[in-house]
Amino acid sequence: MNTSHQNSEVIDKAFELAKNSILKLFPRKKDTFEVRDSKSALKEFAKKYMITGKDGYDPDSFMDAAKETIINLLENNRQTKVKLILKCIIERTEIKTGEVIAKEAGFSSEKVVNLESTDIDEMYMKMKDRVIENLTVFQRSQSGWRFRSIVSLNIFTVEYKPLKGSSYIPLPKCLASKKTIINMQNKNHS
Helix, strand or coil: CCHHHHHHHHHHHHHHHHHHHHHHHCCCCCCCCCEEEEEEECCCCEEEEEEECCCCCCHHHHHHHCHHHHHHHHHCCCCEEEEEEEEEEEEEECCCCCCEEEEEEEEECCCEEECCCCCHHHHHHHHHHHHHHHHHHHHHHCCCCEEEEEEEEEEEEEECCCCCCCCCCCCCHHHHCCCCCCCCCCCCCC
């Protein structure tokens, strides 16, 4: 590991410690976050919910502050696959011209299955960590891009209905007549 990379990590950690210490001195009033149904498709099979970004938050603290709202949403949307996408405005300064270039970028979590038995708090923290990790990797690997503001946090859900093995589907005649495929008939219709 090179020295400049080590120095960068030390500076990042020191900055986070200083920021957290300052934030503790000036506790912010608890913001409320409103979840809006943004879109749905396939007769409500797939849904998109959105929480609009608020000023004064970095990605980590925004996702922490919105956690309770998102967990309530996920508790009411069991038997779904869930994915989070944090949309941010990022910017960089062109070295030659001094011009500031800004663009919108999205940083996503993995898709996770939200079942009745799922620990939603733990699931959310893993998804949040993945979003923050993707943002951090982007900033470190792309030259000069830095976070400016949050546009929105999008929550995508899709119904999760795995196939069950209790149904019998007859083979098409062209395949059944070849006598090369075994198609067991199940009489258990539970």
